[in-house]
Amino acid sequence: MSVIEAVVVAVWAMLPAYVPNNAAVLAGGGAPIDGGRTWGGRRVLGDGKTWRGTAVGTLVGVALAALLNALAPGAEDALGIGVPTFPAAVMVSLAFGAMLGDILASFLKRRTGRERGAAFPGVDQLDFVIVSLGLTAIVAFDWFTDVFTLPVLAVVVVLTPALHLLTNGIAYALGLKDEPW
Ligand code: CTP
Ligand code: K
Ligand code: MG
Numbered sequence: 001m002s003v004i005e006a007v008v009v010a011v012w013a014m015l016p017a018y019v020p021n022n023a024a025v026l027a028g029g030g031a032p033i034d035g036g037r038t039w040g041g042r043r044v045l046g047d048g049k050t051w052r053g054t055a056v057g058t059l060v061g062v063a064l065a066a067l068l069n070a071l072a073p074g075a076e077d078a079l080g081i082g083v084p085t086f087p088a089a090v091m092v093s094l095a096f097g098a099m100l101g102d103i104l105a106s107f108l109k110r111r112t113g114r115e116r117g118a119a120f121p122g123v124d125q126l127d128f129v130i131v132s133l134g135l136t137a138i139v140a141f142d143w144f145t146d147v148f149t150l151p152v153l154a155v156v157v158v159l160t161p162a163l164h165l166l167t168n169g170i171a172y173a174l175g176l177k178d179e180p181w
Pocket of ligand 2: 102105124181
């Protein structure tokens, strides 16, 4: 597999996991998941993790996976590169896994004394990748190993922090997000 192929497959396969967090930023607001509860004097998750953001983020990720499935044949013809299609379970595991990873990261941030919006370098950039891919490996192991070969995984690990910083930087510059991470 060439580097170009690995990049195309990695970006295609990860788009349903990349987009939910950005959709949640646009949709956020309303009741926090933790209902305001605290643990050890700190919020369990904080006001930055809401039911609405989580639901909309997940739905947008699933819808994007369905759209990519529809576009796959045309993309293969245009690019000359085979791109994956997403079974239903994988649509959900990528999209919801991304939201869950971000939620677990906020849980860890609060336990380590970081206030809402504080940066947690490394965790901020890879939380959603680890949980979305982990959940996908659990629900569809054969699909996971077919698509996420070692070169593709290597591209994901290198490219994701860069893409994450770029999209969050854009959201910050547009005034949609309070911090650029
Ligand atoms: N958001 C949401 N629900 C989620 C994730 C995000 O509503 N499950 C929205 C919130 O409005 C949040 C914004 O997206 O403030 C930015 O997300 P993020 O940077 O993950 O949250 P922070 O507010 O920085 O909080 P934390 O420190 O817990 O990450
Ligand atoms: K985050
Ligand atoms: Mg933040």
